[in-house]
Amino acid sequence: MGKEISIQVIRRLPRYYRFLSELEKEGVDKISSTKLSAIMDTSASQIRQDLNCFGGFGQQGYGYPVSQLKDKIGSILGIQNNYKAILLGAGNLGKAVATHMNFQSLGFELSAIFEKNPRLIGTMLRGITVKSDEEIKDFCTQNKITTAFLCLPKDAVSAQVDILYSLGIKTFWNFSHYDISKKYPDTIVENVHMSDSLMTLCYRISESQK
Amino acid sequence: MGKEISIQVIRRLPRYYRFLSELEKEGVDKISSTKLSAIMDTSASQIRQDLNCFGGFGQQGYGYPVSQLKDKIGSILGIQNNYKAILLGAGNLGKAVATHMNFQSLGFELSAIFEKNPRLIGTMLRGITVKSDEEIKDFCTQNKITTAFLCLPKDAVSAQVDILYSLGIKTFWNFSHYDISKKYPDTIVENVHMSDSLMTLCYRISESQK
DNA sequence: TAGATTGTTAATCGATTAACAATC
DNA sequence: TAGATTGTTAATCGATTAACAATC
Numbered sequence: 111m112g113k114e115i116s117i118q119v120i121r122r123l124p125r126y127y128r129f130l131s132e133l134e135k136e137g138v139d140k141i142s143s144t145k146l147s148a149i150m151d152t153s154a155s156q157i158r159q160d161l162n163c164f165g166g167f168g169q170q171g172y173g174y175p176v177s178q179l180k181d182k183i184g185s186i187l188g189i190q191n192n193y194k195a196i197l198l199g200a201g202n203l204g205k206a207v208a209t210h211m212n213f214q215s216l217g218f219e220l221s222a223i224f225e226k227n228p229r230l231i232g233t234m235l236r237g238i239t240v241k242s243d244e245e246i247k248d249f250c251t252q253n254k255i256t257t258a259f260l261c262l263p264k265d266a267v268s269a270q271v272d273i274l275y276s277l278g279i280k281t282f283w284n285f286s287h288y289d290i291s292k293k294y295p296d297t298i299v300e301n302v303h304m305s306d307s308l309m310t311l312c313y314r315i316s317e318s319q320k
Numbered sequence: 321m322g323k324e325i326s327i328q329v330i331r332r333l334p335r336y337y338r339f340l341s342e343l344e345k346e347g348v349d350k351i352s353s354t355k356l357s358a359i360m361d362t363s364a365s366q367i368r369q370d371l372n373c374f375g376g377f378g379q380q381g382y383g384y385p386v387s388q389l390k391d392k393i394g395s396i397l398g399i400q401n402n403y404k405a406i407l408l409g410a411g412n413l414g415k416a417v418a419t420h421m422n423f424q425s426l427g428f429e430l431s432a433i434f435e436k437n438p439r440l441i442g443t444m445l446r447g448i449t450v451k452s453d454e455e456i457k458d459f460c461t462q463n464k465i466t467t468a469f470l471c472l473p474k475d476a477v478s479a480q481v482d483i484l485y486s487l488g489i490k491t492f493w494n495f496s497h498y499d500i501s502k503k504y505p506d507t508i509v510e511n512v513h514m515s516d517s518l519m520t521l522c523y524r525i526s527e528s529q530k
Numbered sequence: 531t532a533g534a535t536t537g538t539t540a541a542t543c544g545a546t547t548a549a550c551a552a553t554c
Numbered sequence: 555t556a557g558a559t560t561g562t563t564a565a566t567c568g569a570t571t572a573a574c575a576a577t578c
Contacts (some may be wrong), residue, residue, distance in 0.1 A: 116568080116569075118569070118570095119517070119569095120520055120523055120524075121520055123519070123520075123523065124513070124515070124516035124519040124520060125516065127519070128497060128516075130330045138489055142535060142536085143532080143535075144535080149383075151499075151501075151502060153570075153571065153572095154535095155571050155573095156569095156570065156571075158535095158536065158537065158538085159464065159537090159538090159569090159570080159571090161536095162536090162537060162538075166536075166537065167558065168535075168536050168537080169535080169536070169577090169578060170535055170536040170537075170576070170577045170578045171533070171535050171536075171577065171578040172406030172534080172535070172536085173535065173536080174532085174536090177555070186523070187519050187522055187523045188522045188523055188525065188526025188527075189519065189522055189523070191522065191526060194520065194524055194528070200418075200562065202415055202416040202420055203416045205412055205415070205416065206412040206413045206415065206416035206417075207416075207514075209412045210411075210412055210413050210514075211514065211515060211518065212515070213518075215517070216518045216519050217519065217520060217525075217526075218513055218518065221543045230352050247370060247547080250537075256525065257521070257525070257548095259395045269385050277393075279437050281521065281524075281525050283517070283518060283521055287338060287439025290399055291355060291361075292361060298521065298524045298528060300517055300518070300520055300521035300524070302514060302517050304417075304420075304421065305332070305334070305421060305422070305426055306331070306334035306335065306338075307493070307510055307512050307523070308421065308423075308426045308427070308428065308493060308510070309333070309337070309399065309426050309427065310330055310331055310333075310334060311332040311425030311467070311491065311493055311508065311510035312397055312399055312401065312403065312426060312428065313333065313396070313397045313398055314491075314508045314510070315398065315401070315403055315427075315466065315467070315508060316397070316401060316427075317398075318508060326544080326545075328545070328546095329545095352558080352559060352560085353560075354558075354559080363546075363547065363548095364559095365545075365546075365547050365548065365549095366538090366545095366546065368559095368560065368561065369545090369546080369561090369562090371560095372560090372561060372562075373563095374559065376560080378559075378560050378561080379553090379554060379559080380552070380553045380554045380558080380559055380560040380561075381553065381557070381558045381559050381560075382554065382558080382559070382560085383558085383559065383560080384560090387558085450533040489570070
């Protein structure tokens with residue numbers, strides 16, 4: 111096996127994918143690391159290093175074929191997989207996540223939405239009827255769910271993760287501050303901490319005003 | 321002036337703040353870097369290094385006073401500032417952001433919400449009446465707005481940022497993929513790229529299945 | 531062939547970790 | 555005082571940048 115890919119490189123892949131998609135749409139069919147670095151505001155060296163973690167996608171003296179490289183990165187990211195996911199929480203955040211994200215182009219398929227609040231059960235989101243929390247177990251055992259998107263308040267997450275984990279779900283897209291990895295170290299967790307992000311912005315404003 | 325604080329340290333501050341708040345709630349009044357590192361799953365060394373960027377908050381042989389340290393970090397983050405912000409976009413994402421975030425505890429005050437879609441104008445979100453896009457200029461000149469939360473589709477962001485920038489707003493919490501810093505290098509931008517996050521998760525699932 | 535640009539190795543830079551003297 | 559734990563310096567590690575030979 112080759113060396114492990116660093117998380118920094120992985121986190122840059124979606125951005126490469128976006129810029130290459132843009133270039134593809136504009137009809138650009140080749141690009142050099144230097145030109146791409148100018149567009150993306152990074153260094154040519156970093157682009158070449160990053161890409162070479164996965165293979166030699168370029169051609170010396172020519173550059174990189176845009177469309178092909180985009181596809182390669184997409185395939186490295188695994189977006190062709192359509193991993194089946196369920197969404198927990200149909201409140202404002204869950205609603206935004208369900209309606210806002212283009213799951214299919216990101217490697218996922220939203221199979222079901224679950225909610226505790228009876229008022230929301232039965233409503234439709236993106237063509238999916240919101241189910242009761244109580245149906246989670248049955249649904250997950252009947253369908254091959256790999257991932258859960260957690261749009262619940264922190265207090266509710268803990269108990270739900272216990273259930274989901276017991277059902278074999280070990281991948282989580284987590285919007286709460288509940289620390290899943292700590293209790294279940296063998297899970298794959300991607301956290302979205304919106305409030306941390308906003309606090310960081312606050313810091314930077316404060317700093318700039320000194 | 322001392323050395324610049326690295327972005328890595330800054331991004332860890334909200335997390336320290338959260339864990340210390342938790343400890344404070346639990347009635348813990350002192351904690352050592354070793355114990356905190358165990359709770360937070362990090363290293364004691366890093367905690368001491370991070371904190372010492374801002375001053376010596378601990379006491380040798382004793383540890384750190386929880387409540388005081390929490391307050392210190394809050395004040396370093398600048399959450400006492402209540403920076404006035406407007407939110408653009410009252411769609412699903414904007415709605416989630418408006419209702420979900422506790423702005424005050426994060427250093428901000430949501431002053432107004434603007435939207436293009438006439439159906440949404442006039443509706444209420446968190447006690448705030450959604451205004452028309454066309455009122456942005458007047459509102460921002462009359463009120464001292466420092467920050468804009470951008471919950472708009474990418475195509476709409478570009479034009480709005482031009483207007484906001486011309487009104488002197490140079491701080492953005494941006495949920496779109498539009499690259500604000502590139503056009504306006506003197507802005508402070510915090511991006512939340514939810515789709516990048518999900519793609520990263522996809523990569524890690526794919527990787528784990530190899 | 532000459533020019534361009536990659537792939538890759540080496541150098542640099544910065545962040546994390548380790549160690550320990552200072553001190554409560 | 556002895557034990558604990560910080561603050562801080564030094565060592566290590568890893569990521570980024572620079573350089574250049576390979577090659578299209």
